[in-house]
């Protein structure tokens with residue numbers, strides 16, 4: 516079939532909206548009509564050429580929601596008409612990783628996904644002249660229609676609005692999941708969140724959900740304060756306005772250090788501050804931010820010897836097919852909020868404006884509606 520898509524032709528160039536060829540679903544695959552897609556950082560990271568593993572040409576986008584159109588041979592868990600959210604972290608429920616409760620990093624389709632291909636090693640997308648186009652993070656939601664492995668789709672309730680729940684495909688689940696699934700934060704805890712963007716705000720609402728007593732937000736941009744307060748931030752710190760070292764200031768503010776800190780900036784200096792602002796003896800720091808390629812973190816080992824832990828999380832530690840439908844329910848039940856974070860809605864033709872807004876720090880989340 517033919518579908519309209521925003522294609523990343525090469526690094527550093529804007530996306531080009533065009534008609535492309537899409538082959539139907541093969542064994543274990545599903546054809547999905549994408550109804551809405553969020554524009555997230557890593558799409559920009561890849562398009563800019565900063566990602567050394569970025570592949571071209573490709574159809575980017577990893578945060579979406581849509582409807583099953585057709586299922587390939589052997590697909591049992593989905594049928595046409597089902598509402599789904601694509602997963603850049605699959606859940607096969609049978610690999611060594613899925614069987615280990617300590618991780619959400621299913622490896623079933625990991626290598627082909629990283630190469631921009633479907634599990635059989637080929638692409639379903641091509642230019643009208645036949646040039647193959649690669650998939651991206653197993654999702655390629657910047658296309659009106661896309662093909663994914665069955666294990667890379669979460670089936671969700673049908674009354675949930677696509678233009679909001681698409682954000683659960685990355686930002687919402689990553690932020691809330693980092694609190695609930697990775698940190699397993701307890702009622703009454705104190706926490707610090709570094710970076711109050713599309714991920715940090717969701718960490719904050721995850722902490723509120725978990726019953727945290729103190730939620731300190733740290734950001735260089737005071738324009739983020741109002742929204743963060745709305746989602747549960749109790750204290751705000753602008754590092755540019757703190758005299759002297761930030762660590763003792765934060766330790767003092769949290770009465771000895773935080774039980775949990777979260778980096779949602781991707782800045783390695785911030786990651787060090789986040790670790791060192793943890794409480795001696797038990798504080799845990801969770802890295803969510805993806806740092807530039809080749810970047811390294813450092814601290815004195817004594818920080819760990821004295822009982823602080825450094826951890827990281829992908830997709831908030833969520834197991835997509837199991838946990839994403841629950842997060843959609845939480846949204847529909849009013850336990851979590853999404854709408855105020857979707858600051859812009861665009862047509863596919865204007866997708867490059869969404870990248871500009873993100874670049875300028877003007878949007879929390881821009882969503883493309885098909």
Ligand code: NAD
Nearest residue numbers: 689710711712713714734735779781803804805828829830
């Ligand atoms: P964003 O740009 O919307 O927000 C980042 C915020 O950090 C901004 O408000 C900015 O002002 C603030 N900031 C930047 N430098 C700072 C500093 N030195 N001190 C304090 N605040 C600072 O980005 P986002 O969409 O929220 O994403 C945050 C990070 O999370 C990115 O690195 C992204 O790649 C990563 N991410 C990781 C996962 C995962 O699974 N691990 C998933 C999604 C996103």
Ligand code: 022
Nearest residue numbers: 555556557603604620625628629652653685829830
């Ligand atoms: C999503 N991310 C950033 C902004 N939006 C993001 C980027 C990378 C990861 C998670 C979220 C990530 C963390 C750990 C891994 N990835 C590796 C997982 C593994 O090896 O099993 C990651 C993922 C997918 C891809 C690359 C890196 C890919 O499909 N190309 C989950």
Ligand code: ZN
Nearest residue numbers: 555556685686
């Ligand atoms: Zn993302």
Ligand code: ZN
Nearest residue numbers: 607610613621
């Ligand atoms: Zn698996």
